[in-house]
């Protein structure tokens with residue numbers, strides 16, 4: 527892994543609706559000085575307030591990671607933070623003119639493609655790797671999810687997804703600095719189960735959901751009535767279930783795309799520790815609540 531801090535070469539522009547709020551945002555991804563870390567700036571609010579992308583600022587983890595500071599909020603930050611961490615970007619500013627980061631295609635592909643076209647800028651400052659003195663473990667007894675972190679010579683992650691799903695089965699995925707994030711992890715899209723859609727929607731989530739930005743897994747048989755409801759609410763005509771259990775004719779980017787996306791999310795949430803941690807992470811069925819709870823504990827241990 528590179529031993530110097532890096533930033534991006536120039537400013538990149540993105541725009542689109544947010545997955546959960548459905549609000550439309552313009553986003554600028556800008557270079558930042560060495561030692562400044564990753565920051566979000568709400569340019570639509572008075573004084574253009576800044577929020578550091580650190581675990582202490584996490585305020586909501588319902589199906590995405592939200593950070594806030596006083597009244598300033600940034601929703602669904604995990605795909606852009608994952609991309610920056612995965613590509614080795616230590617310092618950047620993400621400017622938003624609305625509350626939520628655009629979901630784009632549900633992966634980090636657009637960010638990756640933009641940044642890697644120009645390459646990164648070496649800032650000539652030694653990167654400080656974070657060290658742990660003892661293992662840390664968190665678990666959610668309700669879901670059976672757990673994450674274990676053990677001190678190691680370099681950062682790495684092993685993750686297992688097992689929802690008892692007949693469609694996606696059990697998936698094991700791995701990241702370390704030798705894995706090419708840009709081609710192996712960045713293009714994996716977010717997903718949800720068809721039978722959760724109505725519940726999520728009625729709980730003020732996935733308002734910007736679309737078949738262009740999420741993989742929909744049809745685990746249980748979808749009735750005509752359910753398909754009609756989803757079709758009407760999301761404005762999606764011609765919904766059907768494929769033989770292999772996905773909504774419409776979806777081509778997966780990887781056979782284990784869901785596992786890879788969980789890894790993408792975990793990398794984004796772990797980045798909120800505030801740097802590269804010399805530790806091996808083992809995660810079973812992780813989610814944003816557990817990931818960010820862990821990141822908070824890790825921050826308190828390395829201070």
Ligand SMILES: [Zn+2]
Nearest residue numbers: 604716787791
């Ligand atoms: Zn995600």
